[in-house]
Amino acid sequence: MPTPSDADATLGSDPAIEATARRDLSSIGPYRLVKKIGEGGMGQVWLAEQSEPVRRQVALKLIKVGVYDDGVRKRFQAERQSLAMMDHPAISILAVTMR
Numbered sequence: 001m002p003t004p005s006d007a008d009a010t011l012g013s014d015p016a017i018e019a020t021a022r023r024d025l026s027s028i029g030p031y032r033l034v035k036k037i038g039e040g041g042m043g044q045v046w047l048a049e050q051s052e053p054v055r056r057q058v059a060l061k062l063i064k065v066g067v068y069d070d071g072v073r074k075r076f077q078a079e080r081q082s083l084a085m086m087d088h089p090a091i092s093i094l095a096v097t098m099r
Helices: 004-010 015-023 070-085
Strands: 031-039 043-050 056-063
Touching (some): 056 070
Antiparallel strands (some): 043 056
């Protein structure tokens, strides 16, 4: 289960997201965080369970506090575009941006 330090490392200054995380560190919107599966310069990647509009497991990337600027936003969008272009039977793509 996520810990307060995990959430602190990934939450930005968005009051709605901060309020949600402070109430329940195990979920963000329709995603329930299961376990951290990676971490890099931009943030963390979590195995999560999406509850709506369909139930499924997803990888959810969270941007670190203090690193979100126009350059990071552009890199994140480029990564999202690269994922959208992938075509392989073992890869299922869903690119959603939450603010």
